[in-house]
Amino acid sequence: MRNTILTIASVGLAALALYLLSHMQGTSGLLSALTLIFIWGIAAVSLNLINGQLGILSLGHHGFMLIGGYVTALLMLPAKERRPFRTRLLSDWARNDLDLDKWLRGLGLDTIANSVDLKFVIALFLAGLAAAFIGIIVGAPSLRLKGDYLAIVTFGFGEIIRLLPNAPQVAAFTNGPLGIKGIPGNAGSIWWTFVVFLLVIWFFSRLKFSSYGRAFEGIREDEIAAEAMGVGLAYHKVLAFTLSAFFAGVAGGLYASYLQSVDTQTFNFFVTFFLLVAISLGGLGSITGAVLGTAIVILVRIYGGFLEESHTAFVGYISGAAVMLAAFAFSVYIRKSRRLRPVVEPKHYIFGGLGILLLLVALLFQGQPWMTQKVQFFGMRRILLAVILILIMIYRREGLMGRAELAWNKVFGSREDIPSDEQRDQDAWLSNPDLNPGAAKEDDDASA
Amino acid sequence: MTASKTTSRATLITIIITLLLVALLGWRFYSLGNYTLARATQDFLNALTLGSLYALIALGYTMVYGIIRLINFAHGDIFMLGSYLAFYAMALTPMHWAAALLVTILLGGTVLLVIRALFNLEEPKKTITLALLLFAGTFFLLAFRHMGWIEALLLSMLATGVAGVLLEAVAYRPLRGAPRESMLITAIAASFFLENLGQLLFGPRVRGFNAETILNKPLSFSIGHDTVYFTGILVMVPLITALLLFVLNTFVSRTKLGKAMRATAQDAEVAQMMGVNVNQVIALTFFIGSILAAAAGVMYSIRFGQIHPLMGLMPGIKAFTAAVIGGIGSLPGAVLGGLLLGMIEIYAVSLFPTLSAYRDVFAFVLLILIMLFRPSGLVGEDLTEKV
Numbered sequence: 001m002r003n004t005i006l007t008i009a010s011v012g013l014a015a016l017a018l019y020l021l022s023h024m025q026g027t028s029g030l031l032s033a034l035t036l037i038f039i040w041g042i043a044a045v046s047l048n049l050i051n052g053q054l055g056i057l058s059l060g061h062h063g064f065m066l067i068g069g070y071v072t073a074l075l076m077l078p079a080k081e082r083r084p085f086r087t088r089l090l091s092d093w094a095r096n097d098l099d100l101d102k103w104l105r106g107l108g109l110d111t112i113a114n115s116v117d118l119k120f121v122i123a124l125f126l127a128g129l130a131a132a133f134i135g136i137i138v139g140a141p142s143l144r145l146k147g148d149y150l151a152i153v154t155f156g157f158g159e160i161i162r163l164l165p166n167a168p169q170v171a172a173f174t175n176g177p178l179g180i181k182g183i184p185g186n187a188g189s190i191w192w193t194f195v196v197f198l199l200v201i202w203f204f205s206r207l208k209f210s211s212y213g214r215a216f217e218g219i220r221e222d223e224i225a226a227e228a229m230g231v232g233l234a235y236h237k238v239l240a241f242t243l244s245a246f247f248a249g250v251a252g253g254l255y256a257s258y259l260q261s262v263d264t265q266t267f268n269f270f271v272t273f274f275l276l277v278a279i280s281l282g283g284l285g286s287i288t289g290a291v292l293g294t295a296i297v298i299l300v301r302i303y304g305g306f307l308e309e310s311h312t313a314f315v316g317y318i319s320g321a322a323v324m325l326a327a328f329a330f331s332v333y334i335r336k337s338r339r340l341r342p343v344v345e346p347k348h349y350i351f352g353g354l355g356i357l358l359l360l361v362a363l364l365f366q367g368q369p370w371m372t373q374k375v376q377f378f379g380m381r382r383i384l385l386a387v388i389l390i391l392i393m394i395y396r397r398e399g400l401m402g403r404a405e406l407a408w409n410k411v412f413g414s415r416e417d418i419p420s421d422e423q424r425d426q427d428a429w430l431s432n433p434d435l436n437p438g439a440a441k442e443d444d445d446a447s448a
Numbered sequence: 449m450t451a452s453k454t455t456s457r458a459t460l461i462t463i464i465i466t467l468l469l470v471a472l473l474g475w476r477f478y479s480l481g482n483y484t485l486a487r488a489t490q491d492f493l494n495a496l497t498l499g500s501l502y503a504l505i506a507l508g509y510t511m512v513y514g515i516i517r518l519i520n521f522a523h524g525d526i527f528m529l530g531s532y533l534a535f536y537a538m539a540l541t542p543m544h545w546a547a548a549l550l551v552t553i554l555l556g557g558t559v560l561l562v563i564r565a566l567f568n569l570e571e572p573k574k575t576i577t578l579a580l581l582l583f584a585g586t587f588f589l590l591a592f593r594h595m596g597w598i599e600a601l602l603l604s605m606l607a608t609g610v611a612g613v614l615l616e617a618v619a620y621r622p623l624r625g626a627p628r629e630s631m632l633i634t635a636i637a638a639s640f641f642l643e644n645l646g647q648l649l650f651g652p653r654v655r656g657f658n659a660e661t662i663l664n665k666p667l668s669f670s671i672g673h674d675t676v677y678f679t680g681i682l683v684m685v686p687l688i689t690a691l692l693l694f695v696l697n698t699f700v701s702r703t704k705l706g707k708a709m710r711a712t713a714q715d716a717e718v719a720q721m722m723g724v725n726v727n728q729v730i731a732l733t734f735f736i737g738s739i740l741a742a743a744a745g746v747m748y749s750i751r752f753g754q755i756h757p758l759m760g761l762m763p764g765i766k767a768f769t770a771a772v773i774g775g776i777g778s779l780p781g782a783v784l785g786g787l788l789l790g791m792i793e794i795y796a797v798s799l800f801p802t803l804s805a806y807r808d809v810f811a812f813v814l815l816i817l818i819m820l821f822r823p824s825g826l827v828g829e830d831l832t833e834k835v
Contacts (some may be wrong), residue, residue: 057629059636141820148519148632152768153819156812159765163812167805273640276633347617378652379644386641393634394622 003408011198018190031190033302037295038193039254042200043271044278044290046247051276052285052403053208054240055220057151059272060138060158064245066267067134067161068127068252073180073262074173075100075123098173100126116184124196124253131249132242134161139241143234158272165264179263183256193254200247204287205405207243216240220285270382277389283399288406293399300381307380314371317362324355334395461826462784469791472799483799486674491798493682497751499790500689504744505767506774506782507696508737514713514777515733517628518620521635523741524764525642526612528757530742531749532650534597534604535657541595548591555607556582562610566732567705597750605742612738613731615642621727646757654756657749685747692743693783696736700779705732713777762808766793769815775825784826789814 018034021027043065050058078101100123104113112118142153165174174180207213215236218226227233256262278297282289328351335343365371392399473488505527512520543551560579569575589599619638623631668677700706711719712729720726748763749755770789774781789811797804818825 057632142816145819145823147628148517149819149823151629151632152519152772153816156816156819160809160812160816163806163809167809270640273636276636280633377648379647382644383641383648386637386644389637390619390634390641393626393630393637394619397626397630 006408015194018194022190029302033298035190035193035258036302037291037298038190038197039251039258040275040278040298041197041291041294042254043248043251044275044282044294045200045204045287046244046251047272047275048279048285048287048290049204049207049216049240049244049247052279052283052290053213053216053220054237055285056143056237057148058154058241058244059151059269059276060154060156060161061244061248061275062267062269062271063138063158063161064131064135064248065252065255065271066165066262066264067131068124068249069256069262069267070165070174070180071127071130071249072123072253073183073256074098075126076120076183076257077180120192120257124250127253128246128249131252132246135242135245135248136238139238139245143237143241155269159269162264162268177264179261179266181261183260183262193258196250196254200250201287201291208287208405212236212239217285274385277385279399280389280392281399283401283403285403286399286401286405288404289399289401292401297385300384304381304384307384308377310374310376312372313375314362314366316375316377317358317371321355321358321362324351324358328352328355462788465788469795473795484672484674486671486676487798489671489676490678491794493676493678495791495794496787497682497685497790498794499787500686501744501748501751501763501786502767502770502789503783503786504689504692504740505763506771506786507779508741509768509771510774510776510778510782511709511733511737513771515709515716515730516620516624516631518631518635519768520737521632521764522615522619522638522642523737524760524762524767525639525646526608526615526738526760527741527745527748527763528646528755528760529611529642530604530608530738530745531657531755531759532646532757533607533742534600534746535655535749535755537589537600537603538595538597541590542593543590545591548587551590552583552587556586559606559610562613562731562735566613566728566735568728597746601743601746604746605739608742608745609735609739612734612741616731616734621730643757643760650757652757654754657753657755681747681751685751688743688747692740696740696779699736705729709733762811765815766811769811769818772815772818773825775827778825778827781825781827 021031021034043061047058047061050056078099100119101113104110104119104122112122138154138157142150142157145153164170166177168176215226215231218229218231219233219236223233252267256266259266274297275294278293279290280293281296282291282293328348331348331351332344335345362371473483505523508523508526509520512518512523542548556579560575560582563569563578564575569578586603589595589603595603615638619634620631623634666677666679668675670676700709708719708724708729709732711722711724712726716726719729744763745760748759766789767786770785771782772785773788774783774785792814793807793810796810797807803810
């Protein structure tokens with residue numbers, strides 16, 4: 001009861017904060033960052049369901065997001081605005097009859113057809129359904145595989161889905177590599193993403209502690225044991241995969257409508273990589289962690305822009321040296337704290353040596369023209385993300401949160417989910433046949 | 449990595465597939481009429497070249513997978529690194545003597561250390577000879593004249609091999625014994641790291657790879673009434689590939705280190721108990737795989753004439769598909785798969801021009817079909833996990 005009230009109160013507070021933010025001046029950057037965190041948070045939480053809770057590495061998430069994005073775009077765009085699309089096979093149908101407006105009016109739902117918001121809800125839902133349908137098609141055959149084979153197959157499916165919109169036979173729908181532009185929709189306003197995000201989080205946190213969630217975690221820990229306990233492997237895997245694809249589609253739809261355009265480069269493999277960094281950083285298997293990781297990664301992407309501005313080569317050399325020396329110091333620190341000998345491994349001298357070399361070069365040739373020219377470091381943020389992911393995998397595989405969630409009980413220190421010593425003793429007495437001979441007998445009766 | 453047991457089956461399958469391809473070709477030939485023998489020859493040369501390149505890259509995937517069960521996602525980017533190193537070797541020579549000396553000391557020193565550790569050259573005499581050879585050779589190549597493609601190829605192969613060893617030491621070795629999913633994620637991250645580092649260091653734009661050799665001169669010969677047009681590189685690639693394969697085969701089957709590699713691939717733990725230095729063998733595997741990838745990268749760049757930092761993506765994935773087709777973990781399988789994939793790609797596009805938009809999709813469809821219905825590939829061992 002207390003927890004419910006606290007949850008509602010904090011959601012209300014968050015909504016109030018958002019309301020104040022959206023009415024203040026100069027907060028548009030922060031608001032778009034929050035919108036992106038909500039959208040990508042949905043995608044990360046849905047990927048977390050497979051990669052974290054079910055323990056299956058899936059690399060095809062960008063495909064499902066792409067399907068969601070394209071379906072939303074096609075449904076929201078009025079048919080007459082799609083005239084410049086190339087006319088090929090199926091194009092008459094695509095031009096005249098693929099129109100949510102027309103369908104709704106055909107069903108006599110004029111009130112919905114007149115409102116962009118309600119249409120957007122329906123379009124998002126249909127986008128999720130389309131992605132979920134493809135999710136079943138992809139998942140049913142490939143989930144028989146395990147480990148890296150499964151990862152590669154899902155990767156292959158994701159890339160096929162990404163390459164298909166460019167093919168001439170489907171370009172009548174998708175406008176080929178040019179993509180679809182001018183999508184109406186309201187995901188640009190933060191309220192939409194906020195509400196959908198809350199609903200998704202609510203759904204996933206209910207799912208995690210339901211019997212299905214327990215079954216997923218059982219499969220992650222040990223497939224054979226889970227199967228022996230009566231968990232249907234194929235059913236649960238395909239179910240999780242489909243749910244994940246559904247919410248990936250929703251996130252894709254939101255993102256497409258936020259950008260107001262969609263093409264095949266919007267959802268390339270970098271999307272999956274980015275989500276993988278987010279959930280690994282937060283902790284595989286934790287919903288809170290997925291959101292936290294997404295927030296960190298988005299903030300790096302948005303506020304890390306200064307890394308890619310043009311600096312003089314001197315700055316580049318100095319920061320390169322700083323990174324190398326920091327890596328050297330970090331590795332020495334790690335080995336020292338783990339009491340490993342030798343404290344400095346030979347290969348660590350490479351980092352140290354390179355750092356000192358860069359520093360020397362920078363200081364010796366300080367005034368040279370090639371040292372003062374402006375250089376732009378493209379892709380620095382992506383390099384940073386890749387390095388973060390490698391470091392997490394090496395030094396802290398459980399991420400920031402592990403599998404834990406943020407819960408009110410933890411905030412207040414009352415661990416209601418953990419039994420007290422008294423309860424534990426009682427449980428031990430109840431389940432020990434030597435102390436409580438009646439229990440075993442009851443069980444026998446029940447089974448008979 | 450066992451070859452003998454499965455060779456007969458591999459031969460049989462190759463013959464069957466070749467017959468199918470020939471049948472398809474003949475049917476198309478008779479039904480269209482404009483598919484001449486000259487065009488078939490040209491396609492065959494193209495397919496053989498592309499297939500050899502795929503085979504060279506696929507060997508790296510398959511060797512690494514055979515030994516540590518890791519899909520080395522970054523292998524395609526190692527391939528990219530190889531072609532960029534050759535590009536710069538050709539573009540920047542002859543260097544100023546001081547710069548050449550600096551590069552010689554850095555590069556030669558690293559290569560010397562790595563090779564010494566990999567090939568057990570403990571004797572001082574051997575080390576000194578190797579050092580002299582390396583330093584003098586590198587300095588000579590860098591300082592005095594414009595480098596030709598053969599020298600650039602050799603230098604790039606050495607340097608890329610060392611880069612592969614460093615990648616393994618920095619990114620993969622700390623994860624030895626970790627879950628395979630973590631290793632795969634690390635490999636993906638390493639791939640992204642190398643791609644973006646390539647964009648940072650080499651610039652994101654496409655560059656022309658002008659090798660200025662006789663290999664790029666157009667040649668021709670005539671069959672019947674038609675003429676076949678080709679370039680020297682189309683003949684050179686299969687020849688160099690065959691040479692490299694011969695050397696690799698000799699190394700793996702005849703030397704002590706090759707035996708250690710095969711033993712590690714069969715069972716790393718037992719091999720370690722028998723006195724094999726598993727870490728050394730794994731580093732050696734990365735060294736050889738990266739060398740082959742660099743050779744493929746340089747030849748690929750000469751063949752297609754341009755390089756850019758993301759060039760490793762598609763060839764990498766296709767070569768991985770080739771390794772899977774042949775049966776991942778098997779060396780003859782990788783070569784077979786590479787050649788087969790090259791044939792399929794070239795002939796499918798040549799015979800059915802409407803399919804050319806799906807050229808890249810082929811590889812993925814094939815990959816998924818093989819993974820789903822025959823995960824062990826054409827000649828590979830059965831890798832399904834048992835309870």
